[in-house]
Amino acid sequence: MNTSYQRHPQRARALRASVLIFAAAALGWTGAAIASSDKPETKVVVKVDDTPLNREGDGALRVSFSPVVKKVAPAVVQVEVTDEVQKVSAAQLPPFLRDPRMRRYFGLPDGEEFELPRAEPQRGAGSGVIVSEDGYILTNNHVVQNADKIEVTLDSGKTLKAEVVGTDPDTDLAVIKIDATDLPALTFADSDAIEVGDTVLAVGNPFGLGQTVTSGMVSALGRATMGLAYEDFIQTDAAINPGNSGGALVDTNGRLVGINTAILSRSGGFQGIGFAIPSNLARNVMQQLATDGKVTRGYLGVQLDPLTPELAEQFGLDADTKGVLISEVSEDTPAEKAGLEHGDVILAVNGRTYSTLRELRFAVANLRPGEAAEIKVFRDGDEKTIEVEIGARDGDIASLNPSAEKADEGSLNGVQVANLDPRLRRQYGIQSRVTGALIVEVDNESASYEAGLRPGMVILEINQERVRDADDAVALTEDSSPDGKTLLRVWSARYGVRYVVVDESGDE
Template identity: 60%
Template sequence: MNTFTTHSARRSRRLRAGAFLLAAAALGWTAAAFADDHTEAKVVVSIDPASLDRAPGRSMPVSFSDVVKAVGPAVVQVNVTAESEGISEADLPPFLQDPRWRRFFGIPDNMEEQRRPPQQGTGSGVIVSSDGYILTNNHVVQNAAEIQVTLSDRREVSAEIVGTDPDSDLAVIKIDLEDLPAVVFADSDTVEVGDVVLAVGNPFGLGQTVTSGIVSALGRATMGLGYEDFIQTDAAINPGNSGGALVDAEGRLVGINTAILSRSGGFMGIGFAIPSNLARNIMQQLAAHGEVVRGFLGFYGEDLSRELAPSFDLDEDHRGVLVNQVTEDTPAHDAGLQAGDIITHIDGREMKTFRELRFAIADKRPGTDITLTIIRDGDEDEIEATVGSREDIDGSGGVGGGDDGLLNGVSVGDVDRESRRQYGIPSRIQGALVTAVEPDSAAAEVGLRQGDVILEINRQRVRNAEDAIELTEESTPSMRTLLRIYNNRIGFRYVIIDESDR
């Protein structure tokens, strides 16, 4: 008997054993495709693109004091005050609607004039230009009514928000001063695991603090932002460090400190910084327009895994991006991209992962013509597409169960009106609804769930439960079966079922 196996369920959960992510920002309160500079740069910054000298014979410096003296004046403390809305009876929990309970807890009967006190927070920022532009995190300044920046020489000055980008958790603010010390940007694409880095910021509002460590990993995606490609470091990052500088051994900016992974709320050796190349390009767009414009094609995809590749007549080691679904009336649809296509290159640049491809598309100016190299039905081809502007895609709708039929430990049924309402599957989705999964089945082990909709089996369209049963009956225990599935939380994906070892 074949078993439905959900490839996506093999991915590790983002948080384990009670660990949680903290934006490394505020003392007292806290709250990413890659965007390039689509216009002429408004902020004049200093860039040193040279790689670090990693010659084997080079000795480790005894002190980084010269680096700190050069970088420290460009790192500031950002103090934010957020005005709070008034409290009304509607904000109280139900039991406090009773005046007797309000009196017991000392809450006045008349709530009309009650207001929450202003909230205060502290983060960090990095001066990136001599005329007062400062790069920090979006979560440091969001909802700010007032921003005060404290410079390294203890001067305090008001700042204005130039622009924010929640998708990358970056923001640009500006102070009205000239001849300020500014950081030098490194080319973060040259950073390597093992490089020495220093974190400079203002943890807990103590004042400027420097910690050291190494680059622990690259390309981390941990916070659920739209676009993220974090540098992981073990340099200590604590609340108040958000927006601060992560610099290399030569004092060049390689990242903007943003978050930590922690079970306790304090630093546990895992911190994350936004790469300086990403931060710089986002900054230029925010400075020029106050917002970030990202390229958009309009399809869902995933990494081509070793398990999926043979189903498309490719070697297990073949890299690329598998297209799961193309949204109608989008640039991808207009270009002729299809579900099941494998994208290997954009404008001749190899694409090994979906995240890499997503960043590359977002890096393009809307209206730009690009060439996608794809593999379709085993043949390589090229298609031309015109990048559009990113937009929201409606994924609402519903699914439900009908007549059951045993399918590899999975019961399926037809999709009807009630099931669509129950499971939230759009009316355009047609297929076989998964109505139950046996707990000890391979399908359950890898995450197939009630409410999933099977759209294709071995590249053959599934219109209803009967189609699914007929197509799976054609499989044998030695066969690998390819499924295309829809779930209203995850979207479209391909999965492999392999019953050969059962």
């Protein structure tokens, strides 16, 4: 490792590393959590049938899905939206109109963002699912966001005005309501019980053609593809196209297992990969939106890394230990107040173990603000249980790492470091609270470059010893660890704080 200041640059030893890039993806709420007896009374009365599918015998294979379609079709509606105003940022205006006095002269509102009438209203269409007989409809947030007028066309052809009950951008779900009664409503299935290989039907209104049904199977579970705060998509090869958003994904009993939301496509059309929000997650969000107009989720205030075998060994645990590693504790949060620390390995929450970020993330989200949770951690060779009063999450999720849940294997070689100064902080967008040694250069032909280390990352700790400046970083890496492995704690603007195991044990 080299420094690039004052005594620049003296080559110290090369380090070899496995760099882990992690994503905070999410598992859905479980049916058990939704049905908990201590939940408040729900506002939307829905039908639920959690009987497992018959995957064997005569009913497992069907010659025709016509009976299922006849049962489902009346509950899937077309949602048409009209946007009559456009949001304009002051930065988009010509320079002379950025002056508030000139904007008032031309009759434009003050502020950083304002609305202007559109010359031609924008119109769009999606789908929705009737989930209660008194007119509650589930759809996607992206279908109705910014809409000035929403109209719902029923299977009978009747069109009714709809109002937004609530939206949840974190899951891309929305609840709208029409003034009607005795409507055909879909029954919810337990989406936690579906399996890869189950046959499913997608019902919606693609391309504005009118109601269309496609069939396929569940291709995968637990997908995270859209960059939402909470994702646990069902992947299916049932054809989903533009306009299907907000429509129903149903099983062969005609029960709702998901809300069709997105496709993965290079052409913009169907290519065999579609995604649906699981019905358990949709039902939980729907009930909160209908009851409170918003979704309240539990909050700890920590950044997390998956506990890889390499990290487990560095923290004195067996390589196969199940848990999640705390890489950062935010200030003035429930976690900090309770005494959680970076370097703690979370082994269990309220007695239940979690081995992935997505599992733990939704476990915390499912806890009620104000509720006391017992968090079992491993710290400095000992297990301890810490009681935390769960907070309420507001706004964007800053408590969990938004990186990819996978590892890029490689080496850390030829890295130059420098002291942080105001110029470098501005250049790399580094907050004043971040202290350590700044990586300013990485040889692009080195294994460290291939592993993902880049200029702008800040080394905070080496082998759990604080790094205050470039000299500390060089000194702490001059001597090899007995096993050839070094534990780094690093910060980057993109991924926040995470742990990296530097492995020199394979060097010749």
